[in-house]
Amino acid sequence: KRPAGAPDQALARPVGRIGVVGAGLMAGQFALLFAQALRVPVTITDLDQGRVDRGLAHISADLDKQVAKGRLRSEDAEAVRALITGTTDKADFADADLVIEAVFEELSVKKQVFAEVEAVVSPECILATNTSSLSVTEMAADLQHPERVVGFHFFNPVAVMPLVEIVRAPRTDDAVVATAFALARGLGKTAVLVRDSAAFVVNRVLLRLMGEVQNAFDEGTPAEVADDALRPMGLPMTPFTLLAMVGMPVAQHVMESLHAAFGDRFRVSANLQRLIDHGITGLWARDDDGGRT
Numbered sequence: 001k002r003p004a005g006a007p008d009q010a011l012a013r014p015v016g017r018i019g020v021v022g023a024g025l026m027a028g029q030f031a032l033l034f035a036q037a038l039r040v041p042v043t044i045t046d047l048d049q050g051r052v053d054r055g056l057a058h059i060s061a062d063l064d065k066q067v068a069k070g071r072l073r074s075e076d077a078e079a080v081r082a083l084i085t086g087t088t089d090k091a092d093f094a095d096a097d098l099v100i101e102a103v104f105e106e107l108s109v110k111k112q113v114f115a116e117v118e119a120v121v122s123p124e125c126i127l128a129t130n131t132s133s134l135s136v137t138e139m140a141a142d143l144q145h146p147e148r149v150v151g152f153h154f155f156n157p158v159a160v161m162p163l164v165e166i167v168r169a170p171r172t173d174d175a176v177v178a179t180a181f182a183l184a185r186g187l188g189k190t191a192v193l194v195r196d197s198a199a200f201v202v203n204r205v206l207l208r209l210m211g212e213v214q215n216a217f218d219e220g221t222p223a224e225v226a227d228d229a230l231r232p233m234g235l236p237m238t239p240f241t242l243l244a245m246v247g248m249p250v251a252q253h254v255m256e257s258l259h260a261a262f263g264d265r266f267r268v269s270a271n272l273q274r275l276i277d278h279g280i281t282g283l284w285a286r287d288d289d290g291g292r293t
């Protein structure tokens, strides 16, 4: 059954080569997923060789873990590893059919990245953004081909979370949206088409809950107490464990976008901000044995 609002799948274009801008943890996870599920060449890029090398090392370690767990044959891991390359030069994206960005969650940075990528790719190359909360419309606004821009929003951890939000901006081409749906299907994900609005659907709902937990934290409830109180409620992950996984700065950026769009229904936590300003990105997480990390 065609998902609500999805264009005719006959319009989807083949994606034979993918570029990923950003070599952080999230970007690395989906670079690996692209190579592993689609068996296409994937190139990751970042600001310097150190970041690229760290990204490739994370991907490699993930493949080793899958082999150690008996989920992947070592020859298949080698084949996937060979598909993923790193570069610091976006000109290496010249042959890409799709480039997805996962850089710092700041509109001006993402616009700059798209402008640089547009200068080297073909006019048909799709530019996708993994933004959690920013306007896809604004990201496309100054490009020569705004119709090629689409939101393709994964959730953490990418390998196991089944959903992708596909974000259509007013000028996005039907063929681009159809290709995004085909890509999600190839990755084994469920895709939903969402409007280009602050934080789309999932984070808008999730952050109402997270926002209340953060309000309780700001009013004096320790993170550990909030997690212990909410653990029996059947959430897949307790709130502060989730915050540690997503990264507090990312979560805070999403909250800022929601606050800008919806006012005090979403309040940015002053205490979490103070912790982030001191370089603390996650508070604590309890492992399966009840120990704390």
Ligand code: CAA
Residues within 6 Å of the ligand: 131, 132, 154, 155, 156, 157, 158, 159, 160, 161, 203, 236, 237, 242, 246, 250, 251, 254
């Ligand atoms: N990477 C890869 N695989 C992972 C993983 C990771 N980080 N974490 C868990 N898994 C795998 C496990 O290996 C396991 O696979 P097998 O069954 O094949 O062994 C499977 O996932 C289930 O894991 P567990 O049994 O250890 O743990 P669980 O039952 O608690 O499930 C979870 C783990 C799926 C992550 C679950 O805790 C969950 O759904 N958490 C909520 C995650 C969530 O809400 N994500 C959205 C965050 S918001 C976001 O990302 C968007 C944004 O824009 C900021």
